[in-house]
Amino acid sequence: xxxxxxxxxxxxxxxxxxxxxxxxxxxxxxxxxxxxxxxxxxxxxxxxxxxxxxxxxxxxxxxxxxxxxxxxxxxxxxxxxxxxxxxxxxxxxxxxxxxxxxxxxxxxxxxxxxxxxxxxxxxxxxxxxxxxxxxxxx
Numbered sequence: 001x002x003x004x005x006x007x008x009x010x011x012x013x014x015x016x017x018x019x020x021x022x023x024x025x026x027x028x029x030x031x032x033x034x035x036x037x038x039x040x041x042x043x044x045x046x047x048x049x050x051x052x053x054x055x056x057x058x059x060x061x062x063x064x065x066x067x068x069x070x071x072x073x074x075x076x077x078x079x080x081x082x083x084x085x086x087x088x089x090x091x092x093x094x095x096x097x098x099x100x101x102x103x104x105x106x107x108x109x110x111x112x113x114x115x116x117x118x119x120x121x122x123x124x125x126x127x128x129x130x131x132x133x134x135x136x137x138x
Contacts, residue, residue, distance in 0.1 A: 003083030005093070005137040008037065008120075010054040011061065011072040017049040025051055025070075032064045037080055038120045040108055054080060054120065078122045079137055081109075085117040093119070093135060100134045102127045 015021040022041045029036065038054040055061040058075065065072045081093055090109045097104055102123055109119035123131045131137075 003081055003089070003093070005135045006080045006082075007132055007137045008054045008078050008080045009058055009075045010038075010052055010078055011058070011075055012050050012052045013065070013070045013072055014044060014048045014050055017043050017047050021049060022051060028068055029053075029061070029064060032060070032067075034060045034064055038118070040120065054078065076122075077125070077128050078120055079131070079135060081119040081121065081135075082112075083117060085111050085115050089117055090119055093121070096134050097123070097131060100130065102131050102134065 013025065015025065026036075026039070035056040036053055037056055039052065041049055041051045044050045053061060062072065064070075083089060090107075094104065094107070105122040105124060107119060107121040109117060111117050
């Protein structure tokens with residue numbers, strides 16, 4: 001099966017960098033029926049953490065954010081890659097961008113079981129359209 005590269009929008013919320021904050025946000029999304037295609041969290045500055053969320057429905061995520069009083073970032077763009085987990089699967093996409101001299105801001109990839117993998121990656125906004133063409137993102 002060929003890899004699928006999808007253009008996605010994501011937002012982030014900043015929370016205190018304390019145990020349980022990510023679980024609280026994810027639990028509230030679950031209770032409200034919001035499905036995430038991808039999620040990543042990491043420490044930020046000043047005792048804060050950033051939770052990046054790629055929702056299946058941005059309007060549903062925004063609805064919950066308003067209800068819970070979360071301050072979401074402005075929407076940003078990235079790519080969601082899904083495909084067969086073979087040797088070099090991630091390298092193919094990273095190498096295409098490198099060959100086109102497109103710098104990757106960040107990337108996270110993980111084996112998903114049943115010989116599948118997923119990756120999210122980000123490039124600078126000025127490189128997004130060109131990266132989408134190089135990756136043949138839909």
